[in-house]
Amino acid sequence: MAQCFWNNHRGQEESSCYLPWDGPYAGYAMGGKNAVYTNDEIDGIEFASETAINPTAALAVGRYAPAGANSATRGYAFGGYDGSWLTEVDGMEFATGAAVNPAAVLSVARSGAAGVNSATKGYAMGGGAPTVNVIDGIEFSGETAINPAATLSVARTGPAGVNSTTRGYAMGGNVTPYTTEIDGIEFAGETAINPAAVLAVARLFPGGVNSTTRGYALGGFTGSYTAEVDGIEFAGETAINPAAVLSVARSGGIGVNSTTRGYAMGGFTGAYWDYIDGVEFAGETAISTSAVLSLARYAGAGVQSGGTL
Secondary structure, rough: OEEEEEOOOEEEHHHHHEEEOOOEEEEEEOOEEEEOOOOEEEEEEEEOOOEEEEEOOOOOOOOEEEEEEEEOEEEEEEEEEOOOEEEEEEEEEOOOOEOOOOOOOOOOEEEEOOOEEOOEEEEEEOEOOOOEEEEEEEEOOEEEEEEEOOOOOOEEOOEEEOOOEEEEEEOOOOOOOOOOOEEEEEOOOOOEEOOOOOOOOOOOEEEEEOOOOOOEEEEEEEOOOOEEEEEEEEOEEEEOOOOEEEOOOOEEEEEEOOOOOEEEEEEEOOOOOEEEEEEEEOEEEEEEEEEOOOOOEOOEEEOOOOOOO
């Protein structure tokens, strides 16, 4: 049986994989920074062919370091910074490629939160404005704001967001100094979680991707730029540290994933990158693609319409 992703990472067993619209599965980079904070660009990669895509849709508010989450049909960018910290929630409709701009806003204006999602809700966890441990976001069905009582165990900015079908995790980030912390939220009861597992390398702004069984932090900044790939095994919440590394050490890679591969799109090493590389989940081997972003930048929101095995 093939396993299909109808939203960010919810596996659903079907006799064949199919799309809820007539289009390819793809990963999108929304917003981010190059010379300015106000990029509204949406571009990315088509998973099946690993070719670059560039929809006509743009964010309603261009900005740096929004958090990304997605439902089965829409991708959202939460918060960010455009010279001031924002509560904005906007994004795109996957089927049409059209921009969306719900009325919902975050409860706390900030940038650099970790974006995760369940099948029904998207969450922004932590972030800076100054550094907070807040968890808030959006209910997909009505696009209404949510603000659970749960908070991160460690307030910080720039962690990687990954999720299993039941839990969302914030990995790493900056609490002065950089941290290896992994914490997050249990979706069912919206309660805080704090596994014993930690990242192998403490750092800021790794890109977050996940398979059905593992979450990965790709790259980041440790005081210098790193190509590290590490993370967490969901089943036992144990730390993992594959031998694979990114082909280019950098921070702020925008993380997206199909069911078979995780990608870091763009990034920063003192210069802005349009590069797309990452990890093959099956063997945890490094991958590099010929596709590039249409606009070199880092720290955008990563969302995806899904992928197939």
